[in-house]
Amino acid sequence: xxxxxxxxxxxxxxxxxxxxxxxxxxxxxxxxxxxxxxxxxxxxxxxxxxxxxxxxxxxxxxxxxxxxxxxxxxxxxxxxxxxxxxxxxxxxxxxxxxxxxxxxxxxxxxxxxxxxx
Amino acid sequence: xxxxxxxxxxxxxxxxxxxxxxxxxxxxxxxxxxxxxxxxxxxxxxxxxxxxxxxxxxxxxxxxxxxxxxxxxxxxxxxxxxxxxxxxxxxxxxxxxxxxxxxxxxxxxxxxxxxxxxxxxxxxxxxxxxxxxxxxxxxxxxxxxxxxxxxxxxxxxxxxxxxxxxxxxxxxxxxxxxxxxxxxxxxxxxxxxxxxxxxxxxxxxxxxxxxxxxxxxxxxxxxxxxxxxxxxxxxxxxxxxxxxxxxxxxxxxxxxxxxxxxxxxxxxxxxxxxxxxxxxxxxxxxxxxxxxxxxxxxxxxxxxxx
Ligand code: FES
Ligand SMILES: [Fe+2]
Numbered sequence: 473x474x475x476x477x478x479x480x481x482x483x484x485x486x487x488x489x490x491x492x493x494x495x496x497x498x499x500x501x502x503x504x505x506x507x508x509x510x511x512x513x514x515x516x517x518x519x520x521x522x523x524x525x526x527x528x529x530x531x532x533x534x535x536x537x538x539x540x541x542x543x544x545x546x547x548x549x550x551x552x553x554x555x556x557x558x559x560x561x562x563x564x565x566x567x568x569x570x571x572x573x574x575x576x577x578x579x580x581x582x583x584x585x586x587x588x589x
Numbered sequence: 590x591x592x593x594x595x596x597x598x599x600x601x602x603x604x605x606x607x608x609x610x611x612x613x614x615x616x617x618x619x620x621x622x623x624x625x626x627x628x629x630x631x632x633x634x635x636x637x638x639x640x641x642x643x644x645x646x647x648x649x650x651x652x653x654x655x656x657x658x659x660x661x662x663x664x665x666x667x668x669x670x671x672x673x674x675x676x677x678x679x680x681x682x683x684x685x686x687x688x689x690x691x692x693x694x695x696x697x698x699x700x701x702x703x704x705x706x707x708x709x710x711x712x713x714x715x716x717x718x719x720x721x722x723x724x725x726x727x728x729x730x731x732x733x734x735x736x737x738x739x740x741x742x743x744x745x746x747x748x749x750x751x752x753x754x755x756x757x758x759x760x761x762x763x764x765x766x767x768x769x770x771x772x773x774x775x776x777x778x779x780x781x782x783x784x785x786x787x788x789x790x791x792x793x794x795x796x797x798x799x800x801x802x803x804x805x806x807x808x809x810x811x812x813x814x815x816x817x818x819x820x821x822x823x824x825x826x827x828x829x830x831x832x833x834x835x836x837x838x839x840x841x842x843x844x845x846x847x848x849x850x851x852x853x854x855x856x857x858x859x860x861x862x863x864x865x866x867x868x869x870x871x872x873x874x875x876x877x878x879x880x881x882x883x884x885x886x887x888x889x890x891x892x893x894x895x
Pocket of ligand 2: 742743744802804853855
């Protein structure tokens, strides 16, 4: 049986198809490749895709999902309970509405590290 | 040159979120073998081309990253020697009993300016599988997966890289094979204690004690290509490559383990001797230094760590 297809909406940026059992971040990366995500700050924040680095953090505004292990240094138990999760560690059970919550410190780190002061 | 004192990277202990997934990844895909599981659940791995008991230690934890990087010394009295050197430098040294990691002798440990824990030890039992020493074949046990020949080095991120440079040179007798300097000071260093272009490297980063990658040595460029085939076949998360580093000249792929710890397959790299001057890079060419073919850093190089 073909995997069920859902739609994930990334607030302010657009929509992507995501399939049952698929990491939501991977579906968003694919949509970015197809030019379906607009007005991103830079590119979609993608790092390890495995829950260790935290750059793909999103807030789930609506929808049901399953999740895999996420590094606690990126998402606390309270964050996770409140729907602040790593997009690479969630799998859709319904259509999803997400807001990017890239940790500011992480995004700025590289830039700052390379900037002559 | 005779290698004295600290000889080479011996082991690295990393934290994983899902132990069965980590074991499958490091054994079936990287090509290591599981030696044993300790009473506290830590899992010990090695390449069949390594003699010592283990080189990779996996610890189940709620956050990914690195616990400690261990370096092997030539002889037990080196531990006393470096305990004095490190203490005289002004850093506290602690002691870990023999057997705390199965097969390893006593260790000394200390925290370096980037916030990482470094350990030194001199004794290790051997474990199977290992190479034969009399009339040996090129391999005793047929390689599998990416056919990693050894744990090669690590790259760690933290704030005080200048502090590490000074400490590794003055207290541990490492040499700096290559460095990147930015207008505001040293940005990255590649340190060697033997004849490899690097045994450990550091990049400046605001948060202490971060892991950028753990590297495994493969035989050649062809092996790197095979590793890339494995990454795609098993849908392993890739960062960049296959490509080459200008710094060290190593051929490489960056990818991630199932807990988001970055791994590297590394082949080639030049031979280092203590009389070779430090190679230096500046801001204008740092892209070429890190990724020689792309000639620019990708977004992840400076921002994705565990
Ligand atoms: S991309 Fe690293 S945690 Fe999701
Ligand atoms: Fe490396």
